[in-house]
Amino acid sequence: MRHIIAVLLENEAGALSRVAGLFSARGYNIESLTVAPTDDPTLSRMTLVTTGNDDVVEQIKKQLNKLIDTVKLLDLSEGPHIEREMMMIKVRAERQDREEIKRLTEIFRAKIIDVTDTSYVIELTGASKKLDAFIGAVPEGLIVEVVRSGPTGISRGEKGLTV
Amino acid sequence: MALSEAQSVGAEPGRPERSGVELSGAEIVVQALADEGVEFVFGYPGGAVLHIYDAVFRQESVKHILVRHEQGASHAADGYARATGKCGVCLVTSGPGATNAVTGIATAYMDSIPMVILTGQVPTPVIGSDAFQEVDTVGITRPCVKHNFLVKDVRDLAVTIRKAFYIATSGRPGPVVVDIPKDVTDPNIKIPYDYPRDVKMRSYNPVLKGHPGQIRKAVDLILEAKRPVFYTGGGVVLGEASGQLTDLVRATGFPVTSTLMGLGAYPMTDPQFIGMLGMHGTYEANMAMHETDVLIAIGARFDDRVTGKIEHFCPHAKIIHVDVDPSSISKNVKVHVPIVGQVANVLADMLKLYRELAPRSEEQPVSDWWAKIAEWRGVDCLQYDRSSAAIKPQFAVETLYKVTGGDLYLTSDVGQHQMFAAQFYPFDKPRRWINSGGLGTMGFGLPAAMGVQLAFPDAQVACISGEASILMCIQELATCLQYGLPVKVILLNNGYMGMVRQWQEFFYESRYSNSYVDALPDFVKLAESFGHVGMRVDRPADLEAAMTEAFAMKNRLVFMDVIVDPTENVYPMIAAGKGHHEMHLAPSLSDRELA
C-alpha cells in the first residue's frame, strides 16, 4: 500500500542523506521525498511517499524514528489528511493546440505562467492523481518537459505535527 | 559505570573537571575524554590529528595505546568495551586512518557495542577539494554507526563529544564517529572550556521501562506455558541484566538457550541451560525451539543464523520479545507480545509480577517438557572422537577450560574455532566471551584481547584463533609487547579456512577452492621474532601440560600453535534454508539424523 509519511528532522547537515541512505541500504521503495525548513529554523520537515506491505511500512517507520535526527514522525495515511503536489509542465502550443490546451488548463484550474509563440508553461497544484490526469489529458506528443515537486501533506483537524 | 546509569548521570563524577579554563580544540578533545572517565584511547597518529597528539603528550589522565594498524585500534577499543561495559575510544587520522578503522566500526555496530571514534579530517576550508588524505568519513561510516558528527566549529567540540558518549552508551548501544577537521584543533585558538554534564536531545529519548500492560500479558503467557523456552541474546549482556535473567529463569524453572552473543549471561554450567541455539546450536536447544509453545525472547534480534528458515521458525509458539530497540521487534519474525524497554528493568518487573501471580507448588514446573528435553540431551550432539591421534579442536577447547578453571576472558576470531569455543567452553559470567557475531570479522580476536587485558591486567585473557584469521591482525603482537600484555593466543591450526572448507565439503562436493592456507609462517618463530614465547603442540597427550605451562607464564604473551585435525567439522549444523528440526548431526550420529 502507498503511505505518505511526514517527518520532523533536526535541521542538521547530513540529515537528508541519512534518510536517503536508510532507504537504499535497506532496499525500501521510495517514490518521492521532499524536504524544506519550517517556521522553526532548527527543524526541517520531510514528506516521503513509499509503498510496501504493512510489515515493511512498520519497519520503515521504526527505522526512520531510530535516526538520531528524527524528532517526530507521522504516517499521514493513517488518518484524514490533505495532499498537494505542484507541477510545472512545458507544452508545445501552436495553432489549434493553443486553444485546446487553454481549455484544458481551465478545466483543471491550472495557470499558464509562461507564453511564447510556440509554447506554454502551465502550473498546476493538487493531489498527485490530478496531476497524473492532466498529463494524460494533454494531446499526444505536445509535452516538452514535466517537473513535479513530489507530494507534501498535512493532517486535517486542529492537531498539528509540531514539537 | 553501568549503561543504564549513563543515561541520567552524564560525565562520571569525581573526575577533576577543568571548567572555565581556556583550552584549544586539541586540548578540549583530550580534556573531554578525561572528563568522561576514559582510561585508554587506542590510536595511531597522522597529519590531521597531530594537534591532538600533542595535547595527548602533555597530559597523563588519558593513556594512549599505540596500535599497529587502525583496524587494531577499533577492535581493541571494542574488546575493552565488551569486557568492561564502558565506552571504547579510538583516535585515528583522516583518510587511510579512518578507512582502516571502518572494519572495526562496522564490527561494533553489528554487535551494538558502545564506542566513540575520533577521526581527524582535513581543515574545514579545504573540505571537498580532494585535499591530501581527505575522505568523506561521515559519508563512509554513516551506514555502520549509530550516529556520526562533523565538528566544524571549536565551540561545538565539547558538547558534541558529550553527545557522542551519551548516544554510544544509552539505549541500544553502538559506535559514534566524531570527525574533527584539523583547524578545529588549532593550538593557537583557545576558548573557555566547560564540559556539559548532561545532554538533552529532543530527538533522542531511549525507552527505559517496559509497558506494564505488556508485561502483564507476557506473565500471563508464561503462567500458561506448557513447553516454554527462554531465548536470550547479547542484549542481556549489554544491558547488565544477567542477575535479573538468572533470577527469572530460576523462579520459573524453564529451560534457557542463548545466542552466540549472549553466552555467559546465564551460567552455562547450570542444568537449566540447554546450550546455544541456531546454526551450530545444540540438538536440544534447536528441538526445543521447534516444539516450544511460549518463546520468551530477551535482548535477541532473531538473526538468520538463529532462526533458520523463517517459515519453520517456532511453528507452535506464542512469542514474547523484550528489546530496547523497537526496530528489532517484529523485524524478521512477527511477535505476539512486544515489550520495548531496558532488559534489566523489564525482567525485574516480570519477576515481581510472576512472583505475585504464580501458584505455590513443590513439583517441578513443566516436568513433561523437561522429560522431552532430557531425551534430546541424551543424543549427546556434541560428541566427537576422543581417541583420535590428532588433536581434535573440541579437545583443545575442553583442555583450555580445564587449565583455566573456567576463569578466563576468551576472545575469538571467526571460523570453526569460534564455534568450537562457543560449544565447548561453558562461560558462567557475562562479558567473558568476546567475539564478532554479526559481522563475523576475521582479525578481531587478537586486538580485542589487548583491550580486555588492558582493562583487566591481572586476569587470564586468551584469544582463540585460526591460522587464517590470526594473520589478519598479526601486527598487533608488537603492541602487546610494547604494553606488556600477556595474552595467550590459542591457535587451532588446521591448515584450512576450516569454516569455508566445511561449506565446500557439504555444498560444493569437496571442491576446496582457495580455502587451503598455503605458505604459512612458522608461528613459533614468528611469535619469537615479535619478542614473545612460541610453542607448538601436535599430540593430544602433550596439550594439557603445554597449556598449563603457557598460562603459568603470567607476564608473557604465549603463542600456542596447536596443530589440530584438518578434517574436523562443526556439528550440529543447520544448513541455510532449513528449519531447527532439520539439523545435520555428527557422522557418528547420522543414523539419528532428523529425529
Ligand SMILES: Cc1cc2nc3c(=O)[nH]c(=O)nc-3n(C[C@H](O)[C@H](O)[C@H](O)COP(=O)(O)OP(=O)(O)OC[C@H]3O[C@@H](n4cnc5c(N)ncnc54)[C@H](O)[C@@H]3O)c2cc1C
Ligand atoms: C561463523 C559464525 C557462526 C554463527 N553461528 C551462530 C549460531 O549458531 N547461533 C547463534 O546464536 N549465532 C551465531 N552466529 C552469530 C550471529 O551471526 C548473530 O551475531 C547472533 O545470533 C546475534 O545475537 P543476538 O540475537 O543475541 O543479537 P545481538 O547482536 O547481541 O543484539 C542484541 C539485541 O538486544 C537488544 N538490546 C541491546 N541492549 C539492550 C538492553 N539494554 N535492553 C534490551 N535490549 C537490548 C538490541 O536492540 C538487539 O536487538 C554466528 C556467527 C558467525 C560469525
Ligand SMILES: Cc1ncc(C[n+]2csc(CCOP(=O)(O)OP(=O)(O)O)c2C)c(N)n1
Ligand atoms: C575478514 C573476513 N574475510 C572473510 C571471511 C569469511 N570466512 C569466515 S570463516 C573463514 C575461515 C577462517 O579460517 P581460520 O581462521 O583458519 O579458522 P577455522 O575455520 O579454520 O577454525 C573465512 C575466510 C570472514 N569471516 N572475515
Ligand SMILES: [Mg+2]
Ligand atoms: Mg583454519
